[in-house]
Amino acid sequence: MKPVVFITAGVVALGILVIRNGGYLDAAPPPASAVTQAAGAQHTADDGRSQAAYSQPTNVAQLAPATTVPTQPSSGSVPPPKVDETALRYFAAKGDTRRLEAEIARLKALYPDWTPPENPLAVRQEGDPQLEQMWKLYSEGKLADVRKAIADRQTAEASWQPPADLLDRLAAAEAREQLVNASELKQYDAVIRIGSTNSSLLTCGDVDVLWRVAEAFAHTNREDRARDAYLYVLNNCKKPEERVATIQKALPLLSRPSLDQLLAKEQKAADGKGEFAAVRGDISRQSLANADADPKLVVAPEDLATVKMLAQEGGLASDDLLLGWYHVGRNNPQEAEAWFRRARDKENTASSSQGLALALINLSRPADAEAVLYQWRDTNDDIRRVYLAAAANLLAVTPPAPLSAEVLQRMVQEIYAAKDAASAQQLGWYADALNQSQTAAQWFKLALDWKPDDEPSAYGLALTRWKIGDKAGAREIQAAWVGRSERIPTVSERSIETAAVGKGTEAGARTHARAKQDQAEDQAAQDQAATAQDTIRSGSGARTRKQVRGCSSSIDPTTLAPKQALTLGWCLMEANRPVEAAAAFEAALHGSGKTRTDAAYGQSLAYLRAGLSDMAAAAASKAPLDPERSVEVRTALLEAQASSAFDQGRYVETIMALDERSRIAPERTGLMVMRGYAYLKLRRFSDAEQVFRAAAGTGNHDALRGLNDVKAARDSKIQ
Missing domain, CATH: 1.25.40 (Serine Threonine Protein Phosphatase 5, Tetratricopeptide repeat)
Structure with a gap:
């Protein structure tokens, strides 16, 4: 059996394909003819779906296939292997120094005895214009055109075969394209399947693919696999910006315990500052965001303190909003109002206005809430509901709040447009309080039309119909609510005139x-x-009740x-x-x-x-x-x-x-x-x-x- 040499993660990183603008063509992987897949890259089915083996993320062979290269035989009788320098010549001709250097490193890893030209940029391009055109199309990301060019030439020249290097690159590029498309369409099972069958993509050379596979695991309820994929990056990849981005990618997808495992991989600089220092603020922010979605979650005091510090020092409206929503969910409207006002002073947005309005409603200041939210009332259904709640609360103020004609008219228009029964009922009581019984009856009737089972509106309609002398209409409402309401059937002229709540008594x-x-x-x-x-205990002892x-x-x-x-x-x-x-x-x-x-x-x-x-x-x-x-x-x-x-x-x-x-x-x-x-x-x-x-x-x-x-x-x- 021939001995094999496993290429390190750093060498594999040099051989990753990256699509143009996504970094996919920044380096070239070894051609298929020169590699075999390591046993650790075998894929198994899980619930009928093929997955990559992520159980041991620190083992490079389990996330990216190890490659083997034939060792050079000691006997001089075997001729040296022929090195395919097509890509080398192409990148040299294009003047692409960075890719040229990556290709030289790849070829040296595959063929240790190979010596690159002394002046790579001076390598003379030897004739095969058609093949050079294929490389050009490939470098431009026109993969379908490359396939067509290969097929056309094979039709014209039956004996011609494309270089294995080109075919391998093309297949890998197509697989990556499919994986990215599936990820963008949120077809997460497809992402996992493509990644598991093209494990050469899963290396430090293309961290974006690793991130997408991790995301797919997270969205298919396999957090442990997602965590392991992120851990693979932190255990094996060295670029500082990619390591920090890995934590940021994981932040909204992983639970706090899993995130803590990632943070444990932090590397310290010479000055003792951790590489993830900036990200830790985002983690505290995420903690508050999670608490907003689930009021039962307990936020660690240090996370709350961190976000407060960031809000005060950084001046971001988004931090003020996080704190505002957190306090709204914890029934602390005074604090919520303060943070939402800070956010709104910086950026008058729908979100800051909605939060401020909610806080003001909870502080029994519906007039301020209505004024704050009116300009944003049509933003979405949630904001409209908050606006209508502010309007209903304003109309219900006792004694009735003096409203300008402008404010009253705009509330009437919005209530009617939304067909909101609760607000219509409050308009009915508001009109009744102003002795506008006819108008009140109309609003109570509308409220009942919009919500037929609304007992308070039915009661208001029966009462106002008696007041305006519409006895038949009142009795109609009373008959409809027999057995469903105790007070509606008792409404009558007699009850309006003489129903007693004695003065000077408690009620x-x-x-x-x-x-x-x-x-x-x-x-x-x-x-x-x-x-x-x-007995009860007090400061100096016990006393008897x-x-x-x-x-x-x-x-x-x-x-x-x-x-x-x-x-x-x-x-x-x-x-x-x-x-x-x-x-x-x-x-x-x-x-x-x-x-x-x-x-x-x-x-x-x-x-x-x-x-x-x-x-x-x-x-x-x-x-x-x-x-x-x-x-x-x-x-x-x-x-x-x-x-x-x-x-x-x-x-x-x-x-x-x-x-x-x-x-x-x-x-x-x-x-x-x-x-x-x-x-x-x-x-x-x-x-x-x-x-x-x-x-x-x-x-x-x-x-x-x-x-x-x-x-x-x-x-x-x-x-």
Whole structure:
């Protein structure tokens, strides 16, 4: 058996084909006649697909075939092998020094006893114009034309055979072209198949091919193979720019543990600086990008700190955006707003405006969000949805926000064009708050047309139809929602005129009943608390929690468990001691789940009873309330706001509060009288007369007196 010599990775690198402009023709591989494939380059099938053997990336023979060359026999009887110098002459004639030197290195590796011409550029071109033309076509990347030229000459000269070197180069170039095309078309299985059957392409001489094969592995859920392909480059290839680019290529495709394996191959310069220092910033950026896509991912503090440093020192808007989106996903709108504003100040783009709008919506600043995003509203569906959310939130502000005609008109146009039911419903309530009941009914009807199962829109439509006297239309809606809604079938003239939410109570009889029900549900806990003796640890030792036995005596609620404090709060409400009840509910807010929710609800009721509406509103926001309780508390808050404004002579605010209240609950007769007098004080005589007349129909004496006051005011104006 003849001994063989394995060519090193560096020699193989000299023999790689690279297409023009892609570096494919920068060097020439050994001709097929002079090489045999090493055993390590054998390919096996995996799930019916042929793959390259990447299991041991540090072994060059497994990623690129080793080549063998015949050793020169010691006997002088064997003539020296004939060296094909065709390519050498062609590159010399073209004056292509770089390729000429690569060809000389290749031939010397294949034929150690071969001596290149002393002056390669002076090599005289010997005649074979047709072959030279084939080389020319090949150098220009016109592979199909080369094939045609070969076929034409073989037809004309049956005995002529093209040089094996040219055929090998041509086959490899065609295979690379196929691999690149498959990669560009994202046909990843084809990329792997072509790479495995043309392993001579997989060397340091054409790192782009290695990158494409690695990418194909990553996109076919074989991350370990992709990692190994990248590791092959780092273990065997020396060009600094290609090594750094390898990390950059792997960054979006590999998991952090796999990337860390690649980073471990970093080489240090004389000054101790690692070659991948610049890439590590990109890795931190990718960490934040991944966290944006998956809110459950935990970002390492050092990655977050690195990106912040890059944003502050480098000044890239993209870094500001990364941080903005990260904080939006972590429910930190203040930080998000700051980073998005930085990004938007540098580059006012759709992405920076969208992120800023989201942060502003989360900060309850929908007017600013609408203004920021309006110019980008048509960019894509996601941005349109954010814009519509900003519009809906702006329309839902309580009391109604004063909107310019321009802003209102453009929101109306966008809502109608998008057929967005949620925003249309808010337009309905907004119009209703301005006493434009006909317009409100139209928007509620549109919302229902766009979303037939939208109960709030159906309720709004039924309510506004009763208001404008369309009883048949209201009953039609009511009939359609029987069994699907509790409140829609109860809407009527009677409910609009007299439905009670008693002034000075926490939210009327219904709210009180709900509180009583909660108190009854908590009775078992109260009984248990009456006998419990548990201890808690504090700074100086232990103290015993006090027992809750009713509320006839003063008890410090901070000494109670949250559940016990909640029970005490309801007891104090029954005893009409709302200020003390509020303190008990505050202690109960330290609980969780239903206890915390009930505590927020109870504290809001306590403050309402005490006449502290601002504190009641703050209490209601301390924990999420269920829809029914939220409506009850909000109704009572708006009623208190209206009464306070009326008593202080702020009649416009009185009407706005009553309008907002009427959106969520029918207006009782007493409030209608208050509305009538507010109109009268504003000298809106027609509006006042209309409201007083509706209230007087129930026999309300205050409303009848109001009609007389309107007549007197008109008469005095005439005189």
